[in-house]
Amino acid sequence: MIGVRNLYIKNDTTNPSFSFKDRPASVAVSKAREFGLRIVGCASTGNLASATVAHAVAAGLTGFVLMPDTVELPKVRQASIYGGKVILVDGTYDDVNRLAYLLVDTAEVGIVNVNLRPFYVEGSKTMMFETVEALGWRAPQHIVVPMASGALFGALYKGLHELEAFGAISDADTVFHGVQPTGCSPISTAFEKGADEVTPVRKPETLVKSLAIGNPGDGIYALNVARKTGGTCQKVSDDETVEAVKLLAKYTGIFAEPGGAITVAAVKQMRENGVIDAGDEVVCCVTGAGFKVDEVVEQVSGPAYVVPARLDKILETLQTNQPLSH
Ligand SMILES: Cc1ncc(COP(=O)(O)O)c(C=O)c1O
Known part of the structure; x- marks a missing residue:
């Protein structure tokens, strides 16, 4: 659906408080x-x-x-x-x-x-440990990560290189891609401009509120990680992000918040722009659950049918969208 054959989702929507945090x-x-x-x-x-x-x-x-x-x-x-x-x-x-x-x-x-x-970052890197473990103890080819302060992005890089130093993997050559919403994308803008500094966004304008940090504390480190791994920093519109929430729910059963599903939208865009190839292996970090964002729940959910308590009405309703067969 989004142009890549080897797509993996690192699903952090089911953690105890429903996000990677x-x-x-x-x-x-x-x-x-x-x-x-x-x-x-x-x-x-x-x-x-x-x-x-x-x-x-x-x-x-x-x-x-x-x-x-x-x-x-x-x-x-x-x-x-x-x-x-x-x-x-x-x-x-x-x-x-x-x-x-x-x-x-x-x-x-x-x-x-x-x-x-410093301890906070140590926790975030476990997402990379689990990703590498799930792939059978090898580094993914590409990883796509939502960025707000940029801390998670840097933590995943740290985790990967610690696994290599420890001898658990031999090739820590993953390409790192960070993603921000267009309405608050100070790191991705600096990446696009080839700048060494991140200029803060004074007033974020996006429905992806979990990623709305105008002055990202780890912005410069995130830029460095993208550059030294041969990766990129992407900007994705709110509309494309909401589309990705729907796609992810429909094709994987994972209901993510926009701040998590934005990575899936970014992969589609990266294929369209030739940043990755159809045969590349991509891990998308999906970092938060959909129920946390009521505005988007409203936008992506379909109708519910209210019927009298009668079997014929239920059959009739089922048949409005698709014929029933035995
Ligand atoms: C769902 C989600 N994904 C990703 C991030 C990005 O985190 P970071 O500030 O480490 O870049 C956040 C931050 O709040 C978030 O809520």
């Missing part, structure tokens, strides 16, 4: 506990929030999240269900992140993606 949050929260911190939180575009509070509260710590007030409602509710203190800030993710940096200077708190960030 359980990986970084679990390691960072464990470290916070080891350091004796009692209060642990995060700055989040939505997914890290639930992962952080779920792990923190279960570990007996106080969990809190700082998020922009534009985050999707299911993500706000999910974070509060775990017992976390949810603080919504009237501003962008970058405003939230700045406040998080000020907070760690002022109070004795752990913030998983600020003062615990």
